[in-house]
Amino acid sequence: MVSDQLTTAPAGTARPRRGPTARTGPRRRRSSLAVPYLLLVLPVGLVCLAMGYPLVRQFVMSFQEFGLAQQFGQPPEWVGLQNYTDVLSDPYFWVVTARSIAFCAACAAITMGIGIGFALLLQKLSTGPRVALQVALVLAWAMPPVSALTSYIWLTEPRYGVVNWFLTSIGLEGFAGFSWLADNQWTFFGVAATTVIWTSVPLVTLMTYAALTQLDTEVLEASELDGAGGFARLRHVTLPMIRPVVLLVAMLEIIWDLKVFTQINVLQGVAGNNDATNLLGTYVYQTGIGGGEYGTASALATVMLLIVLLMTWRYMRTLMKQGDI
Amino acid sequence: MTLTRRSLLAGATSAAVLGGLAACGNDTSSGGSGGSGGGGSKDLRVWFMEDSIPEQTRTWLKQTFEEQNAGSTLTIEVQQWDGIVSKLQTSLASKDSSPDVVEFGNTQVALFSSVGALLDISDAEETLGGSDLIQSFIDAGSWEGKLYATPLYAGARVYYYRKDLFAQAGIAVPTSLDELVAAAKTLHAANPEGTPEFSGIYMPGADPHTNEGWLFTHGGQYAEQDGDTWKGTLSTPESQAALVQVQDLMENATKYALDSNDNVQAAHQLFNAGKLGIYSALNVAAAKIDQAMWDADKVGVLALPGLTPGSIGHTFSGGSSIGISANNHNADLSRAVLELVYSDEFMTDMAKVGGWIPGRTSFASNLTGPTGSIAQEIIENSVLTPNSPQWGVLDGNNVPRDFWVRLARGEDPKTVAAEVDKTVADALNKG
Numbered sequence: 056m057v058s059d060q061l062t063t064a065p066a067g068t069a070r071p072r073r074g075p076t077a078r079t080g081p082r083r084r085r086s087s088l089a090v091p092y093l094l095l096v097l098p099v100g101l102v103c104l105a106m107g108y109p110l111v112r113q114f115v116m117s118f119q120e121f122g123l124a125q126q127f128g129q130p131p132e133w134v135g136l137q138n139y140t141d142v143l144s145d146p147y148f149w150v151v152t153a154r155s156i157a158f159c160a161a162c163a164a165i166t167m168g169i170g171i172g173f174a175l176l177l178q179k180l181s182t183g184p185r186v187a188l189q190v191a192l193v194l195a196w197a198m199p200p201v202s203a204l205t206s207y208i209w210l211t212e213p214r215y216g217v218v219n220w221f222l223t224s225i226g227l228e229g230f231a232g233f234s235w236l237a238d239n240q241w242t243f244f245g246v247a248a249t250t251v252i253w254t255s256v257p258l259v260t261l262m263t264y265a266a267l268t269q270l271d272t273e274v275l276e277a278s279e280l281d282g283a284g285g286f287a288r289l290r291h292v293t294l295p296m297i298r299p300v301v302l303l304v305a306m307l308e309i310i311w312d313l314k315v316f317t318q319i320n321v322l323q324g325v326a327g328n329n330d331a332t333n334l335l336g337t338y339v340y341q342t343g344i345g346g347g348e349y350g351t352a353s354a355l356a357t358v359m360l361l362i363v364l365l366m367t368w369r370y371m372r373t374l375m376k377q378g379d380i
Numbered sequence: 381m382t383l384t385r386r387s388l389l390a391g392a393t394s395a396a397v398l399g400g401l402a403a404c405g406n407d408t409s410s411g412g413s414g415g416s417g418g419g420g421s422k423d424l425r426v427w428f429m430e431d432s433i434p435e436q437t438r439t440w441l442k443q444t445f446e447e448q449n450a451g452s453t454l455t456i457e458v459q460q461w462d463g464i465v466s467k468l469q470t471s472l473a474s475k476d477s478s479p480d481v482v483e484f485g486n487t488q489v490a491l492f493s494s495v496g497a498l499l500d501i502s503d504a505e506e507t508l509g510g511s512d513l514i515q516s517f518i519d520a521g522s523w524e525g526k527l528y529a530t531p532l533y534a535g536a537r538v539y540y541y542r543k544d545l546f547a548q549a550g551i552a553v554p555t556s557l558d559e560l561v562a563a564a565k566t567l568h569a570a571n572p573e574g575t576p577e578f579s580g581i582y583m584p585g586a587d588p589h590t591n592e593g594w595l596f597t598h599g600g601q602y603a604e605q606d607g608d609t610w611k612g613t614l615s616t617p618e619s620q621a622a623l624v625q626v627q628d629l630m631e632n633a634t635k636y637a638l639d640s641n642d643n644v645q646a647a648h649q650l651f652n653a654g655k656l657g658i659y660s661a662l663n664v665a666a667a668k669i670d671q672a673m674w675d676a677d678k679v680g681v682l683a684l685p686g687l688t689p690g691s692i693g694h695t696f697s698g699g700s701s702i703g704i705s706a707n708n709h710n711a712d713l714s715r716a717v718l719e720l721v722y723s724d725e726f727m728t729d730m731a732k733v734g735g736w737i738p739g740r741t742s743f744a745s746n747l748t749g750p751t752g753s754i755a756q757e758i759i760e761n762s763v764l765t766p767n768s769p770q771w772g773v774l775d776g777n778n779v780p781r782d783f784w785v786r787l788a789r790g791e792d793p794k795t796v797a798a799e800v801d802k803t804v805a806d807a808l809n810k811g
Contacts (some may be wrong), residue, residue: 059719093578123469123491123495123497123769124496126469126473126495127472127473127495127496127497127706128496129496165615179754208640212640213638213639213640214643227427230633232577234638234640236640237585237586237785237789238638239789240790255387274617293567324462324641325640325641325642326785326786327585327586327640327641327778327782328782328785328786328789329777330782344466344469344470345465345773345774345776345777346773346776346777346807347491
């Protein structure tokens with residue numbers, strides 16, 4: 056693949072120098088059509104290699120009885136749709152799915168709200184505070200999830216955590232020694248959502264802000280002259296103009312939040328109630344890597360993939376239409 | 381101008397979606413093809429668990445092995461307990477990255493011996509210690525009549541208590557389980573020294589093996605095998621009596637019922653800070669308790685008492701086994717490592733330096749310190765969790781821990797037990 060590119064690229068750039076003749080005309084058009092496709096070969100090839108193999112393997116395994124014994128060398132047995140019926144007929148699967156969708160919807164909506172709010176704020180700020188906020192956002196984004204989670208675990212630690220210290224010092228005595236992660240699933244998901252939102256707000260903010268800086272100021276001025284107030288300008292002019300970016304980011308958020316794994320898994324390690332706190336990501340892990348039932352886990356992962364596709368299908372179509380494809 | 385930006389955006393979208401979706405793929409490593417290993421590599425890797433083999437013993441093993449087998453090297457890697465089952469599932473299955481000799485938790489080993497992850501070492505049993513080896517661990521390391529893992533060491537679960545606080549509150553040293561419960565509750569309410577955050581006993585849900593002492597002493601269990609099928613037994617009257625008592629302690633004798641895993645590991649700090657009256661831990665934890673407290677004769681040690689006064693209870697028998705990976709890189713050298721582990725020097729060290737009951741029990745006489753005299757008796761009365769490969773899976777997925785945490789949160793023992801009985805039976809009967 057690499058050599059393909061190396062040999063084509065110089066040829067493509069060399070040709071125009073020959074000058075326009077009757078013969079090279081059509082050939083040039085043909086090669087200029089081929090170049091973009093050749094350029095695509097490398098990235099597509101890499102994606103196929105890195106993502107395709109596990110995906111195909113997962114699909115194949117989802118039709119097999121594949122447990123630990125198979126992992127250690129015994130031949131797997133084909134079981135048709137058995138894994139899928141097992142997964143879909145398990146009421147717990149539906150509990151986890153509903154929980155994941157609710158968690159994803161809440162996190163994505165809050166992330167988008169805060170992110171767009173920050174972007175609008177960045178637009179209004181003077182240089183100093185704007186750079187400070189941007190740096191803070193990039194730092195939050197760049198921090199590895201596990202280190203960020205460690206900080207959150209310390210913050211909410213029942214005995215020494217600063218959260219409980221603060222709440223008790225303002226008079227809420229009930230929070231003395233309160234275990235945010237272990238006491239019940241609502242506070243658990245509260246902490247989990249905070250960590251998820253915290254890491255994803257920066258991307259939303261920075262992308263939205265980038266889109267805002269590209270806005271045509273003349274249109275905004277014109278609407279101002281027409282008498283549109285600040286909120287009306289935001290609603291009827293600014294937001295519609297940055298809609299493609301907002302939709303794209305929203306879709307990414309949905310995909311990420313639906314398959315969130317690290318945050319939940321690490322927090323579960325502290326909390327001690329996996330059943331009540333599993334989301335799809337950790338459920339697949341618990342079934343596959345934890346339980347050694349790779350076949351069932353593969354079926355589960357495939358179903359999860361379909362759910363993600365279903366949930367994002369409408370957004371993708373909207374985006375495609377806007378992109379004139 | 382706008383058109384270009386839009387198509388760029390669309391391009392970026394499809395790339396992002398592809399990336400996002402494909403990342404959902406579940407990347408389990410592909411299965412190795414098993415086999416007996418026995419290649420020619422002279423560089424061996426041994427995995428020991430954290431806090432198990434004393435550092436000087438590890439150094440001795442490495443040096444002695446390399447002296448006796450010129451040209452070979454031995455790399456010892458220390459693994460964390462947390463998440464070890466999943467790690468072993470993937471690493472042992474890989475021909476390239478499998479360690480050669482591996483330490484396992486004694487409840488986890490059946491999972492690996494039953495699927496062919498370990499080398500059959502039946503012929504080496506006599507060389508390694510024969511009848512001197514801890515029998516219940518031999519059972520746990522055997523599968524269908526063949527031996528795959530041998531006992532490395534066992535730890536005795538003892539109770540450290542504050543003699544001085546007991547005296548100040550006028551409480552006698554408990555001789556039965558009921559008396560222990562009463563003592564913990566009385567001490568919790570009395571808090572003789574007025575220490576903030578004081579608890580009569582340390583009883584967190586996240587420490588299943590402490591709580592199992594109550595379960596086993598009352599005659600309960602997680603599950604029992606009837607013929608070929610397993611049945612969850614947390615709902616039996618014996619188990620229920622234990623669960624009610626444990627929950628009573630969690631609610632009325634401790635402030636630390638919802639402590640996290642990490643806090644459980646560091647609980648000796650609470651004891652050292654004077655915040656605990658009674659603290660359950662392994663006999664080797666004696667070294668973590670402030671020497672000043674020992675010197676001032678403030679600390680006593682007792683075995684978990686039984687139901688009747690003067691009897692001894694049944695605690696979980698914690699410990700490790702050791703085996704050779706089926707995907708080892710040199711079977712002969714791996715066996716040589718195992719023989720060194722069962723040598724007199726190594727086994728003596730395990731007791732003397734490590735404070736463990738060594739796999740060859742005759743070396744337990746080297747145990748010293750405050751727990752030395754009762755450790756052996758506790759081990760002899762100890763009980764194992766259900767010996768089934770699937771129990772390793774349940775354990776790896778934290779089912780026992782989550783069960784006790786639910787009790788710690790105040791959920792009804794009957795309801796929780798009924799649910800967990802079903803989960804346990806479903807999982808064990810899959811095997």
